[in-house]
Amino acid sequence: xxxxxxxxxxxxxxxxxxxxxxxxxxxxxxxxxxxxxxxxxxxxxxxxxxxxxxxxxxxxxxxxxxxxxxxxxxxxxxxxxxxxxxxxxxxxxxxxxxxxxxxxxxxxxxxxxxxxxxxxxxxxxxxxxxxxxxxxxxxxxxxxxxxxxxxxxxxxxxxxxxxxxxxxxxxxxxxxxxxxxxxxxxxxxxxxxxxxxxxxxxxxxxxxxxxxxxxxxxxxxxxxxxxxxxxxxxxxxxxxxxxxxxxxxxxxx
Amino acid sequence: xxxxxxxxxxxxxxxxxxxxxxxxxxxxxxxxxxxxxxxxxxxxxxxxxxxxxxxxxxxxxxxxxxxxxxxxxxxxxxxxxxxxxxxxxxxxxxxxxxxxx
Amino acid sequence: xxxxxxxxxxxxxxxxxxxxxxxxxxxxxxxxxxxxxxxxxxxxxxxxxxxxxxxxxxxxxxxxxxxxxxxxxxxxxxxxxxxxxxxxxxxxxxxxxxxxxxxxxxxxxxxxxxxxxxxxxxxxxxxxxxxxxxxxxxxxxxxxxxxxxxxxxxxxxxxxxxxxxxxxxxxxxxxxxxxxxxxxxxxxxxxxxxxxxxxxxxxxxxxxxxxxxxxxxxxxxxxxxxxxxxxxxxxxxxxxxxxxxxxxxxxxxxxxxxxxxxxxxxxxxxxxxxxxxxxxxxxxxxxxxxxxxxxxxxxxxxxxxxxxxxxxxxxxxxxxxxxxxxxxxxxxxxxxxxxxxxxxxxxxxxxxxxxxxxxxxxxxxxxxxxxxxxxxxxxxxxxxxxxxxxxxxxxxxxxxxxxxxxxxxxxxxxxxxxxxxxxxxxxxxxxxxxxxxxxxxxxxxxxxxxxxxxxxxxxxxxxxxxxxxxxxxxxxxxxxxxxxxxxxxxxxxxxxxx
Numbered sequence: 001x002x003x004x005x006x007x008x009x010x011x012x013x014x015x016x017x018x019x020x021x022x023x024x025x026x027x028x029x030x031x032x033x034x035x036x037x038x039x040x041x042x043x044x045x046x047x048x049x050x051x052x053x054x055x056x057x058x059x060x061x062x063x064x065x066x067x068x069x070x071x072x073x074x075x076x077x078x079x080x081x082x083x084x085x086x087x088x089x090x091x092x093x094x095x096x097x098x099x100x101x102x103x104x105x106x107x108x109x110x111x112x113x114x115x116x117x118x119x120x121x122x123x124x125x126x127x128x129x130x131x132x133x134x135x136x137x138x139x140x141x142x143x144x145x146x147x148x149x150x151x152x153x154x155x156x157x158x159x160x161x162x163x164x165x166x167x168x169x170x171x172x173x174x175x176x177x178x179x180x181x182x183x184x185x186x187x188x189x190x191x192x193x194x195x196x197x198x199x200x201x202x203x204x205x206x207x208x209x210x211x212x213x214x215x216x217x218x219x220x221x222x223x224x225x226x227x228x229x230x231x232x233x234x235x236x237x238x239x240x241x242x243x244x245x246x247x248x249x250x251x252x253x
Numbered sequence: 254x255x256x257x258x259x260x261x262x263x264x265x266x267x268x269x270x271x272x273x274x275x276x277x278x279x280x281x282x283x284x285x286x287x288x289x290x291x292x293x294x295x296x297x298x299x300x301x302x303x304x305x306x307x308x309x310x311x312x313x314x315x316x317x318x319x320x321x322x323x324x325x326x327x328x329x330x331x332x333x334x335x336x337x338x339x340x341x342x343x344x345x346x347x348x349x350x351x352x353x354x
Numbered sequence: 355x356x357x358x359x360x361x362x363x364x365x366x367x368x369x370x371x372x373x374x375x376x377x378x379x380x381x382x383x384x385x386x387x388x389x390x391x392x393x394x395x396x397x398x399x400x401x402x403x404x405x406x407x408x409x410x411x412x413x414x415x416x417x418x419x420x421x422x423x424x425x426x427x428x429x430x431x432x433x434x435x436x437x438x439x440x441x442x443x444x445x446x447x448x449x450x451x452x453x454x455x456x457x458x459x460x461x462x463x464x465x466x467x468x469x470x471x472x473x474x475x476x477x478x479x480x481x482x483x484x485x486x487x488x489x490x491x492x493x494x495x496x497x498x499x500x501x502x503x504x505x506x507x508x509x510x511x512x513x514x515x516x517x518x519x520x521x522x523x524x525x526x527x528x529x530x531x532x533x534x535x536x537x538x539x540x541x542x543x544x545x546x547x548x549x550x551x552x553x554x555x556x557x558x559x560x561x562x563x564x565x566x567x568x569x570x571x572x573x574x575x576x577x578x579x580x581x582x583x584x585x586x587x588x589x590x591x592x593x594x595x596x597x598x599x600x601x602x603x604x605x606x607x608x609x610x611x612x613x614x615x616x617x618x619x620x621x622x623x624x625x626x627x628x629x630x631x632x633x634x635x636x637x638x639x640x641x642x643x644x645x646x647x648x649x650x651x652x653x654x655x656x657x658x659x660x661x662x663x664x665x666x667x668x669x670x671x672x673x674x675x676x677x678x679x680x681x682x683x684x685x686x687x688x689x690x691x692x693x694x695x696x697x698x699x700x701x702x703x704x705x706x707x708x709x710x711x712x713x714x715x716x717x718x719x720x721x722x723x724x725x726x727x728x729x730x731x732x733x734x735x736x737x738x739x740x741x742x743x744x745x746x747x748x749x750x751x752x753x754x755x756x757x758x759x760x761x762x763x764x765x766x767x768x769x770x771x772x773x774x775x776x777x778x779x780x781x782x783x784x785x786x787x788x789x790x791x792x793x794x795x796x797x798x799x800x801x802x803x804x805x806x807x808x809x810x811x812x813x814x815x816x817x818x819x820x821x822x823x824x825x826x827x828x829x830x831x832x833x834x835x836x837x838x839x840x841x842x843x844x845x846x847x848x849x850x851x852x
Binding site: 005035036039040042043044045046047048049050053054057073074075076077078081082084085087088089091092094180183184186187190191194197198201204206207208209210 | 363366370373374376377380381383419420421422423424427428429430466467470471474477481489490493494496497500501504507516519520523538540541542543544545558559560563
Binding site for chain 1: 262
């Protein structure tokens with residue numbers, strides 16, 4: 001099952017299991033699938049008591065979009081922990097200094113450095129001049145609209161990551177992740193969340209409880225910080241992996 | 254009601270496919286893809302609980318959104334480890350057996 | 355009283371402390387500062403846990419904290435009862451000692467990643483012990499699982515990375531199975547709050563299916579035989595303090611959740627067959643784990659297999675908790691298992707630290723090449739031996755008390771045959787501990803290949819833990835009183851359905 005793990009480039013890998021075991025496994029899983037379907041068909045859905053309560057309390061949450069209200073207010077603790085989960089991956093991928101990892105002679109004393117020597121296609125540059133501001137604008141809109149319509153920190157962060165990825169693949173810009181400023185950008189989401197929890201505790205006496213009159217604004221600020229962190233973390237995952245030395249060389253004897 | 258049921262049974266089928274793949278295949282990337290397919294099926298079942306006639310329950314939406322982020326984190330951690338192993342080079346099909354004492 | 359009003363704040367603080375420690379250790383640049391701050395937070399965490407334990411034992415009531423002021427089921431609550439308070443206390447004490455050990459163990463290069471991941475792992479652990487919401491448990495489990503994977507991979511060797519990857523894949527699969535169970539529960543009962551679930555959960559096929567899925571997911575993470583295959587490699591290839599925390603706390607966290615679901619949240623869906631099946635797997639795990647430990651060539655692998663066996667003991671809880679034909683849960687059995695968790699966590703952490711010292715001194719941990727170890731590293735051998743006394747279950751150690759209590763409940767519930775397994779396990783444990791000691795006391799002396807000075811201070815931390823493991827045997831009455839006082843409430847009264 002998990003004893004033997006392989007990682008070769010050819011996908012026509014040897015199968016550890018014989019045809020018979022595979023068939024048996026398929027049979028067992030089919031039975032489980034049918035059983036699970038039967039359990040779903042036979043058992044009725046619960047009454048939407050919680051949904052009604054959530055929609056009732058929506059007015060107290062500071063936002064109009066019920067999903068955002070759940071994510072950033074009713075169940076904000078989950079979202080806080082979710083950002084911590086992302087941070088784990090970011091920390092794992094951060095290396096004390098990634099000098100040995102990238103071949104390009106980029107300036108590693110800045111978070112975002114520009115390599116002037118690199119030739120960049122003029123059409124690509126022209127395109128990026130449009131795409132990048134547009135992406136940032138779109139990200140801001142998604143963040144803002146999260147209070148009313150589907151949208152919010154994660155969507156905005158994903159779009160912002162796209163901007164960063166476009167910048168990174170164009171070749172002239174280079175990100176360095178071990179600097180303080182980079183580490184701050186990676187953690188600002190969680191910092192804002194923890195600060196909000198503590199600040200709210202001081203203001204209302206209860207951790208994570210927003211003062212009702214400012215709830216909308218505080219949620220927006222926390223989401224802004226979360227957007228920046230999510231975008232930075234996802235961008236870091238991208239650049240750290242692409243900065244690894246070319247893998248195809250290694251495979252040849 | 255029938256729509257939700259169709260949705261959740263599709264989810265169950267995806268879970269079955271994912272479960273089979275994650276147990277049967279030995280290739281790390283295949284396993285990872287299978288686990289993600291399974292996760293997708295579970296999210297579908299969760300989402301199918303949201304619709305109640307006129308009311309839409311926001312909790313499954315929020316929960317699934319959190320679940321997706323967690324799944325991304327887990328997947329990227331696995332991919333990172335796989336890449337590191339790959340870069341260590343040599344025998345990429347080496348069998349690492351927990352019971353080899 | 356002011357202090358009574360502030361006590362509930364200790365619950366969110368218990369999660370916030372490690373999170374803030376993680377953030378600070380990411381932001382701070384120098385190793386010294388990172389270590390200093392980490393130790394400060396570790397002490398703070400012990401104080402908070404101590405506050406919780408003192409509050410619970412004085413007022414004898416569980417605490418519930420409504421995050422965001424919404425209250426379950428709309429919001430997420432944190433709860434602490436006797437069981438979780440003890441787990442929190444155990445984890446924060448262990449974390450303090452292990453942090454002291456780690457402050458010398460890691461080089462500057464590794465410490466950049468170690469400390470943030472270490473604190474995130476602890477945040478996940480604390481969040482699991484405090485969780486009162488089924489989905490929140492999923493997120494907390496992921497924090498714990500992913501940071502544990504990352505910590506295992508810190509070694510950087512191919513073996514470490516491979517076992518980390520296997521651990522990650524198994525962990526992901528386990529979490530997803532758990533999440534599927536939770537999704538089904540939400541569909542059937544419309545709530546994620548554990549307390550609410552425990553009052554509305556019914557005896558029906560869907561509840562049964564979700565209990566099976568949740569259990570399967572958690573069993574994968576707890577590494578009960580035959581789902582243990584990932585554990586020996588992961589636990590033995592991690593850096594010493596990480597191995598210690600993995601064996602001592604991380605597998606216990608998912609076991610803790612299993613206890614919660616079987617005896618509290620979904621107890622109507624449980625049945626005798628399932629309980630017995632878990633017990634049988636536990637019994638097989640005891641024997642198999644001990645035999646594998648006897649056969650192991652590497653010291654850390656031996657200790658890891660011993661963990662597989664010790665996990666087996668925990669699962670004897672399931673058949674022994676209910677007397678034949680009665681649905682009343684025997685509080686004595688639960689107390690015995692909690693004692694087991696305490697004693698094993700301390701002893702196993704001590705052993706891994708001793709093994710870490712041995713490995714860094716000799717450059718390897720091949721048991722057959724450790725002849726005359728007692729002359730080169732007497733402290734490590736003493737630690738190993740004292741911790742071994744507790745693992746075997748010799749008086750007066752904590753392990754002895756745990757086994758004694760478990761034997762007692764086996765006899766009193768009329769299921770004496772489980773006692774035979776326990777005695778056999780103790781005998782086998784004596785054999786593998788004895789094997790290592792006989793080599794350590796061998797007249798021939800193996801010189802280390804790479805000579806490095808032995809660190810007396812780091813040996814001291816493992817020794818402290820080993821002494822604590824024995825010491826908790828002297829403190830039986832106090833610990834049991836604490837346990838018994840606190841157990842009745844959360845598991846019986848507020849559970850509501852017993």
